[in-house]
Amino acid sequence: MANHGVNIGPFWKDGPSAGSFYNFPGNSTNQSANDYGKQASTGPITTGTSIVAVKYDRGVIIAGDMLVSYGSLARYHNVDRVFQINENIILGITGDYADFQFIKQVIDETILADFSMDDKIAMKPKDLYTWLTRVLYNRRSRFNPLWLDMVVGGMQYDEPFLGHINFRGRAYTSDVISTGFGTHLALPILRERSEKGTMSEADAQEVVKKSMEVLFYRDCRGYPRYSQANINDQGCTVTKHDVQQNWDVAYLIKGY
Amino acid sequence: MSSIGTGYDLSASQFSPDGRVFQIEYAAKAAEISGTAIGLRGKDGCILAVEKVITSKLHEADSGRRIFTIENSIGLVICGLITDGRAVVSYALKEAQNYRRQYGRTIPLKILNERLSSLFHAYTLYSAVRPYGVCVILTTWTEENGSEMYCIEPSGVSFGYFGCATGKAKQAAKTEIEKLKLDNLSARELLNEGAKVIYRVNEDSTDSDTKFKLELSWVGKETNGIHQMCPVNLYEEAKATATAAMEQGDSDVE
Amino acid sequence: MIGVNQFPEYKVPGAVQHQFNPYENNGGSIVAIAGDDFAVIGADTRLSAGYNIFSRDHSKLFTMTSKAVLASCGNWGDSDTLSSFLKYKVQQYADAHENREISLNALAQLMSTMMYGRRFFPYYVSNILAGTYEGKGYVYSYDPIGHCERHTYRAGGSSAALLQPILDNQIGLKNMEQKPNVPLTVDRAVDLVTDAFISAAERDIYTGDGVNISIITNNGVENRRVQLRKD
Numbered sequence: 184m185a186n187h188g189v190n191i192g193p194f195w196k197d198g199p200s201a202g203s204f205y206n207f208p209g210n211s212t213n214q215s216a217n218d219y220g221k222q223a224s225t226g227p228i229t230t231g232t233s234i235v236a237v238k239y240d241r242g243v244i245i246a247g248d249m250l251v252s253y254g255s256l257a258r259y260h261n262v263d264r265v266f267q268i269n270e271n272i273i274l275g276i277t278g279d280y281a282d283f284q285f286i287k288q289v290i291d292e293t294i295l296a297d298f299s300m301d302d303k304i305a306m307k308p309k310d311l312y313t314w315l316t317r318v319l320y321n322r323r324s325r326f327n328p329l330w331l332d333m334v335v336g337g338m339q340y341d342e343p344f345l346g347h348i349n350f351r352g353r354a355y356t357s358d359v360i361s362t363g364f365g366t367h368l369a370l371p372i373l374r375e376r377s378e379k380g381t382m383s384e385a386d387a388q389e390v391v392k393k394s395m396e397v398l399f400y401r402d403c404r405g406y407p408r409y410s411q412a413n414i415n416d417q418g419c420t421v422t423k424h425d426v427q428q429n430w431d432v433a434y435l436i437k438g439y
Numbered sequence: 440m441s442s443i444g445t446g447y448d449l450s451a452s453q454f455s456p457d458g459r460v461f462q463i464e465y466a467a468k469a470a471e472i473s474g475t476a477i478g479l480r481g482k483d484g485c486i487l488a489v490e491k492v493i494t495s496k497l498h499e500a501d502s503g504r505r506i507f508t509i510e511n512s513i514g515l516v517i518c519g520l521i522t523d524g525r526a527v528v529s530y531a532l533k534e535a536q537n538y539r540r541q542y543g544r545t546i547p548l549k550i551l552n553e554r555l556s557s558l559f560h561a562y563t564l565y566s567a568v569r570p571y572g573v574c575v576i577l578t579t580w581t582e583e584n585g586s587e588m589y590c591i592e593p594s595g596v597s598f599g600y601f602g603c604a605t606g607k608a609k610q611a612a613k614t615e616i617e618k619l620k621l622d623n624l625s626a627r628e629l630l631n632e633g634a635k636v637i638y639r640v641n642e643d644s645t646d647s648d649t650k651f652k653l654e655l656s657w658v659g660k661e662t663n664g665i666h667q668m669c670p671v672n673l674y675e676e677a678k679a680t681a682t683a684a685m686e687q688g689d690s691d692v693e
Numbered sequence: 694m695i696g697v698n699q700f701p702e703y704k705v706p707g708a709v710q711h712q713f714n715p716y717e718n719n720g721g722s723i724v725a726i727a728g729d730d731f732a733v734i735g736a737d738t739r740l741s742a743g744y745n746i747f748s749r750d751h752s753k754l755f756t757m758t759s760k761a762v763l764a765s766c767g768n769w770g771d772s773d774t775l776s777s778f779l780k781y782k783v784q785q786y787a788d789a790h791e792n793r794e795i796s797l798n799a800l801a802q803l804m805s806t807m808m809y810g811r812r813f814f815p816y817y818v819s820n821i822l823a824g825t826y827e828g829k830g831y832v833y834s835y836d837p838i839g840h841c842e843r844h845t846y847r848a849g850g851s852s853a854a855l856l857q858p859i860l861d862n863q864i865g866l867k868n869m870e871q872k873p874n875v876p877l878t879v880d881r882a883v884d885l886v887t888d889a890f891i892s893a894a895e896r897d898i899y900t901g902d903g904v905n906i907s908i909i910t911n912n913g914v915e916n917r918r919v920q921l922r923k924d
Contacts, residue, residue: 225712292536299532301508301668320770323715324814347747351717352770355740357748366745 233365242415250406308337320352469572470519484626484659488633519573560595720899721766808839
């Protein structure tokens with residue numbers, strides 16, 4: 184370079200620097216975008232909203248409503264966002280649903296390969312949690328993130344396990360976890376209960392029910408129907424629920 | 440074997456003057472000297488049974504497995520060189536995974552059989568390679584197609600079977616299997632029958648005091664289409680039935 | 694492929710303009726003090742981002758060997774990655790050296806090299822490594838790209854600017870005409886770390902909930918836990 188590596192800046196705003204050519208603004212003749220590098224995804228498109236998850240004395244519950252939105256459009260109804268992965272693991276996801284479908288396929292392949300080992304050893308939640316942390320961290324490091332907030336729960340041998348991983352590879356375990364809007368709306372409810380002491384299964388059911396109710400009333404991307412995975416030493420179930428709606432307060436609202 | 444190669448057996452890519460490829464025949468021989476493996480196809484499922492020869496009392500009885508699971512639902516048993524067999528298994532796993540990536544479902548057994556057969560065949564064509572010294576039996580049960588079973592030989596030739604046998608006592612086993620009314624038998628019943636066949640042919644074989652372990656797996660309606668090693672209680676029952684039948688047979692002779 | 698240096702400095706069509714920000718600040722503060730024959734290191738247990746608290750019981754201390762503890766805070770994903778990578782390297786060292794534990798100073802250099810390896814996409818973390826080497830207490834601090842420096846005491850993380858002056862005054866005895874000449878004891882070091890965190894939690898929203906303290910002496914590592922305010 185003529186200026187010996189010292190960057191003296193352009194001659195004028197948006198202009199050329201010494202020894203280089205001026206690119207006329209708006210004139211992109213014969214320049215394909217690929218000549219300059221690539222554009223990776225920078226945000227979620229079709230999204231699922233909050234996940235609510237709690238650990239109780241002998242198991243874990245993860246719940247999430249059944250709506251997938253396209254911006255503010257309630258695009259897909261009755262879609263599962265909470266899954267049983269194998270006999271030990273349940274998973275809930277917030278964020279880009281396409282990214283989720285991609286990673287779900289990879290997870291399922293892994294689980295199947297695990298099953299094919301035929302050694303009666305099934306993957307545990309902590310294994311999946313650690314692995315997903317690496318996947319999400321590596322993707323964000325390549326500037327091509329999987330835009331997901333994933334909640335992994337299950338039985339780590341006889342102990343309940345609950346962990347949360349976000350799209351930057353930030354991972355932690357906790358007794359109560361919520362994603363998306365739930366961090367603001369559900370987490371205070373969950374923490375209030377959790378700090379009183381260990382929950383029973385019924386306590387956990389109740390606090391999750393309350394959280395899903397609040398989320399439906401206050402989250403514009405919420406939905407009254409939700410699925411709930413419950414895993415403990417007795418096994419795993421995934422059930423569907425409806426928020427018991429009460430619009431009695433609406434009697435004050437007239438004229439619409 | 441009827442004749443030896445006399446110079447025409449050095450390569451899989453060379454015919455002998457009378458139109459044979461000796462390398463394939465040697466590979467078939469490798470499969471034939473291994474412990475017997477059978478597959479039985481019943482009305483609501485299939486079973487695989489293996490006479491796994493334990494060559495040293497220092498070996499762990501459950502090591503060196505002969506029965507494998509491909510994805511959830513396909514059972515695969517190898518007969519011959521175990522290491523060749525394991526290579527075939529990992530290829531089958533890859534094929535199944537590949538199929539699932541493309542079509543989002545389990546590979547149909549017919550397709551898996553075709554792909555594995557092509558693999559076997561490809562290894563009979565070139566001078567740089569040798570054929571796989573294994574026979575494999577593939578089996579599954581699905582709601583759509585019911586029971587299915589194929590056997591692939593080292594030459595790459597494969598057929599669908601109602602009941603098949605490979606290995607040391609394959610002729611004896613075939614004779615035993617032919618006596619069974621396979622169409623009427625459930626997978627649960629076949630476990631006992633399979634065990635009986637394996638015990639009987641082991642007894643009849645020349646070195647009858649060979650130590651062996653019975654390997655038994657099943658897939659069918661009762662297992663929800665999942666291929667798995669048969670549960671301990673059924674395994675013990677099958678083994679007991681087989682030994683009882685043997686004693687019965689012995690007393691008949693006397 | 695055209696490199697970044699080929700781009701004009703002004704915007705051109707098609708140039709990579711990532712909206713995506715790979716970093717997030719998960720807060721947290723860390724403090725370490727070296728004594729004559731010991732070291733004390735502490736980290737708060739809050740994991741947060743913005744106004745959200747994700748966890749109140751989240752350890753930022755990593756016991757690397759029986760004589761070295763790392764404290765790491767900043768972008769938790771990076772802390773997590775860096776610390777597990779370092780643990781892997783520690784194990785590799787042991788495997789290659791007949792199970793000898795890597796020494797503190799070797800570990801300090803190793804971490805610097807690892808961090809500089811990401812010079813152009815740094816681990817966004819504040820690290821302090823504390824422990825003993827040949828019976829003496831050491832503290833090493835790092836900047837995000839691997840600059841490594843030895844100290845007798847050091848604070849890092851979101852409350853570094855609150856904690857460091859306390860240590861300067863109480864341990865460094867800065868700007869004092871008459872300096873008391875009493876050697877630092879383990880108990881006083883632990884008390885100082887605790888008090889420093891209590892003060893930081895008072896003013897910094899990214900620090901609080903609790904402190905994990907590791908005391909590294911020639912007898913090994915002892916861990917303690919102190920509660921902090923949770924708001």
